[in-house]
Amino acid sequence: MSETATTERRTAPGGSAAPLTGAYDTALLDLDGVVYAGPHAIEHAVDSLDAARAAGMRLAYVTNNASRPPSVVAEHLTGLGVPAEPADVINSAQAAARVVAEKVPAGAKVLVVGGAGLEEALAERGLVAVRTLAEEPQAVVQGYDPTVGWAQLAEAAYAVQSGLPWVASNTDLTIPTARGIAPGNGTLVAAVRAAAGVDPVVAGKPQPPMHRETVLRTGARRPLVVGDRLDTDIEGAFNGGVDSLLVFTGVTTPAELLAAPAEHRPTYLAKDLRGLLTAHPEVAAEGAGFVCGGWTATAEGGVLRLSGAGDRWDGLRALCAAAWTALDAGAGAVDGGKALAELGF
DSSP: OOSSOTTSOOSSOOOBSSOHHHHOSEEEEOOBTTTEETTEEOTTHHHHHHHHHHTTOEEEEEESOOSSOHHHHHHHHHHHTOOOOGGGEEEHHHHHHHHHHTTSOTTOEEEEESOHHHHHHHHHTTOEEESOGGGOOSOEEEOOOTTOOHHHHHHHHHHHHTTOOEEESOOOSEEEETTEEEEOHHHHHHHHHHHHOOOOEEOSTTSHHHHHHHHHHHOOSSEEEEESOIIIIIHHHHHHTOEEEEESSSSOOHHHHHTOOGGGOOSEEESSGGGGGSOBOOOEEETTEEEETTEEEEEETTEEEEEEOSOHHHHHHHHHHHHHHHHHTTOOOOBOHHHHHHTTO
16 A cells, blocks of 8 residues: 555645555556547557556456446457456446345345346346336346436336335446547436435445445455546545546546545546556655655645646646645635646646
């Protein structure tokens, strides 16, 4: 683990003298926006994961996307050049199925709003997937699938209104695709919530059931969460008390990172998965500012200021320290637009 515990309030990105492949035994990798976007691998992902594996790091793929069974995901990864077995894939459908199994008798019927991933996860727990309220389910489970439409959402709303327990695999509002950002399961869950007036139990990241499922299935002793989303991947790592690496190949922007509350602050940051293969520099307080590499960042009068030269990601690390410290001191959000522009963001 890093020297700074994830559950403590982080005021600067952490450093690691060793490459992250040597500091952690298992990488818990998000998929969408980290390894691939739709049918295509993200740039540098395949080579980076191959190098991480060769360095002795175990790779596990942890996704909030509940639409596909682990075997299908593993086949997709292998086809992209990332060898994977079904056991290497942990999805929110599995976490949701475990939560449902704790609420209903063995062999119970469960109304599924979602795809094959949920059906397989329920079967693993000895539960029977059904598609209508007329089949007398004892719970409702909902997960993302691109085929979900009005009829399925309405059936879920009727079932939830009848008093059945409702478990959502995740509540990600968006999902990255090869064409751009599309509505995610959280958007569909919101439709059922609006109709039924009830909130679901959420199993996926950043909630504890997903972290529990991941640890149970991987046996990781020194895990590193790797993701692109602050409100799922990074917050999930925070809630689980483990370290995290944020990559900028998905939905998060540098500006959003500067404004992150404590639970959304990663241990490390990198442009892409090559960040697994390198050491990460420390950020040091110096006078009224923060230094990383050749950059010095300060927060003055609600504005972030940057001076120096060097790797722009070191500049972003320094800016994070200045911005997060100002936020925690009660100064409110700081304007980092000019400083980010100087770094080319």
